[in-house]
Amino acid sequence: MIEFCGVGKTYAGGTVAVEDFSYTVQANSLVVLVGSSGSGKTTLLRMVNRMVEPTAGSVLIDGRDVAGLDRVRLRRSIGYVLQAGGLLPHRTIADNVATVPVLNGTRRREARSAVVGLLERVGLDPSCAERYPSQLSGGQQQRVGVARALAADPDILLMDEPFGAVDPIVRRELQDELRRLQRELGKTILLVTHDIDEAFRVGDEVVVLKERGVTAQVGTPADILAHPADAFVRSFVGADRAERRLRTTDVDGRRVLVDDDGRPAGVLVAAEERRTAP
Amino acid sequence: MTWFSHAWGWVLELTWAHLWLSLPAILLSVAIAVPVGRLAFRRPGLGGALLSGSSLLYSIPALPLLIIVPAVFGVPLRSSATIIIALTVYGAALMVRTAADAFASVDSHVREAAIAVGHAPRELFWKVDLPLAVPVLVAGLRVVTVSTVGLVTIGALIGVPSLGTLFTDGFQRGIVAEVATGLIATVVLALALDGLCLLAGRALTPWRRAVEGAGA
Ligand SMILES: Nc1ncnc2c1ncn2[C@@H]1O[C@H](COP(=O)(O)OP(=O)(O)OP(=O)(O)O)[C@@H](O)[C@H]1O
Numbered sequence: 001m002i003e004f005c006g007v008g009k010t011y012a013g014g015t016v017a018v019e020d021f022s023y024t025v026q027a028n029s030l031v032v033l034v035g036s037s038g039s040g041k042t043t044l045l046r047m048v049n050r051m052v053e054p055t056a057g058s059v060l061i062d063g064r065d066v067a068g069l070d071r072v073r074l075r076r077s078i079g080y081v082l083q084a085g086g087l088l089p090h091r092t093i094a095d096n097v098a099t100v101p102v103l104n105g106t107r108r109r110e111a112r113s114a115v116v117g118l119l120e121r122v123g124l125d126p127s128c129a130e131r132y133p134s135q136l137s138g139g140q141q142q143r144v145g146v147a148r149a150l151a152a153d154p155d156i157l158l159m160d161e162p163f164g165a166v167d168p169i170v171r172r173e174l175q176d177e178l179r180r181l182q183r184e185l186g187k188t189i190l191l192v193t194h195d196i197d198e199a200f201r202v203g204d205e206v207v208v209l210k211e212r213g214v215t216a217q218v219g220t221p222a223d224i225l226a227h228p229a230d231a232f233v234r235s236f237v238g239a240d241r242a243e244r245r246l247r248t249t250d251v252d253g254r255r256v257l258v259d260d261d262g263r264p265a266g267v268l269v270a271a272e273e274r275r276t277a278p
Numbered sequence: 279m280t281w282f283s284h285a286w287g288w289v290l291e292l293t294w295a296h297l298w299l300s301l302p303a304i305l306l307s308v309a310i311a312v313p314v315g316r317l318a319f320r321r322p323g324l325g326g327a328l329l330s331g332s333s334l335l336y337s338i339p340a341l342p343l344l345i346i347v348p349a350v351f352g353v354p355l356r357s358s359a360t361i362i363i364a365l366t367v368y369g370a371a372l373m374v375r376t377a378a379d380a381f382a383s384v385d386s387h388v389r390e391a392a393i394a395v396g397h398a399p400r401e402l403f404w405k406v407d408l409p410l411a412v413p414v415l416v417a418g419l420r421v422v423t424v425s426t427v428g429l430v431t432i433g434a435l436i437g438v439p440s441l442g443t444l445f446t447d448g449f450q451r452g453i454v455a456e457v458a459t460g461l462i463a464t465v466v467l468a469l470a471l472d473g474l475c476l477l478a479g480r481a482l483t484p485w486r487r488a489v490e491g492a493g494a
């Protein structure tokens with residue numbers, strides 16, 4: 001569980017990145033902070049592992065104020081996934097994945113023996129272990145970044161625009177796999193993005209941020225779509241966009257959903273027809 | 279050539295002496311310039327002063343330096359120590375700026391990511407900053423190597439034997455072949471050591487070859 005208690009951040013230059021933010025990320029949930037560029041998402045995320053020190057308020061992990069914890073140990077106990085993976089370009093994939101266990105004092109051989117399993121877990125062919133990051137595609141590097149974050153088996157994962165640098169198809173794939181990982185591993189995940197579709201796709205709960213980290217709305221994706229709190233959220237989630245406004249029409253006895261522009265979006269199925277989750 | 283056929287043993291001896299004056303000076307230069315350069319990079323305020331200071335040191339003419347060094351360090355004037363210390367002053371001064379540039383060349387996103395996953399400051403230096411600075415550091419090392427091998431010859435002026443001795447001796451005795459031999463041997467030694475630096479740089483940066491190999 002991560003608690004933000006009235007945190008604020010004013011940077012040295014006087015920029016107020018976050019004014020006053022309070023929110024609790026429940027254990028084993030996947031929460032998405034979503035907002036436009038400069039709304040303070042990264043600042044909030046980095047307060048959790050003390051890459052940023054709040055100038056007001058505090059962040060608690062399982063009830064303990066992170067300000068009282070050793071930074072380096074704290075960071076090693078939290079998985080952190082950055083845009084484009086943030087891998088070390090001079091270390092092989094295996095060494096990258098083994099980074100945190102090795103920093104924690106696990107012998108290199110031993111740490112590397114766990115690498116194959118981790119690579120498989122994030123959907124990578126273990127044969128890439130001896131390659132360097134620049135020899136992998138953006139999507140593959142992103143997966144390595146996730147494997148590295150999982151290597152020390154942390155309870156918490158922080159993800160900053162983790163899928164920002166990959167094409168839309170790979171992005172969808174990675175988003176679905178993140179959901180799968182979350183189900184399998186039961187981590188507490190805090191993910192930051194400016195892409196509302198991504199937020200709705202992966203989040204158990206979504207926090208919509210305005211400028212300066214002001215919370216515009218908190219809720220499940222369905223809540224937010226059904227009842228946008230105000231005009232800002234309405235426009236941010238595109239509640240008025242044609243593709244969000246669906247109605248049904250009858251096509252040869254099947255109920256087809258079409259959007260406001262009349263483009264088909266899918267078919268309506270009865271509850272018993274539902275696919276079981278993959 | 280007749281001169282050389284008599285004197286090749288001596289030339290070899292002087293080359294060896296030259297090498298043993300150059301190598302300690304080069305290694306000490308690197309050992310000093312790298313931490314100072316890193317400091318200059320980390321503390322830009324102090325860094326400016328350090329870089330100006332090193333330029334100033336480099337601008338001291340050689341002969342006065344050979345007098346100052348024994349006075350400051352308490353070593354005998356006509357000794358290897360004087361030459362090695364003097365050349366270390368030049369080498370370190372020459373390399374500090376490149377070392378600062380080398381650390382500045384490390385991608386700040388990579389450094390941030392390394393901190394975020396839990397590298398302590400010392401681990402950051404040894405495991406991230408230093409290896410990633412190697413390409414630029416090696417470029418600086420090559421300049422220092424060639425410059426040092428050339429400068430060792432000034433030791434002949436205070437009677438410390440090196441290939442430079444062939445210049446002074448050859449001039450005094452009017453033997454062109456001797457002067458030419460000194461010149462050529464110095465250049466060959468400089469190129470050989472430069473080549474070694476190049477190879478060492480390659481060996482230390484396997485990831486760069488991997489990228490080229492992939493045709494990326
Ligand atoms: N180190 C810093 N020093 C000064 N100002 C900063 C610093 N980091 C961020 N800011 C400012 O704080 C505000 C919030 O930045 P932050 O990076 O948290 O936003 P963000 O929501 O992550 O944006 P993006 O989607 O572009 O990544 C911005 O106005 C930014 O310019």
Ligand SMILES: [Mg+2]
Binds near residue numbers: 041042
């Ligand atoms: Mg950001």
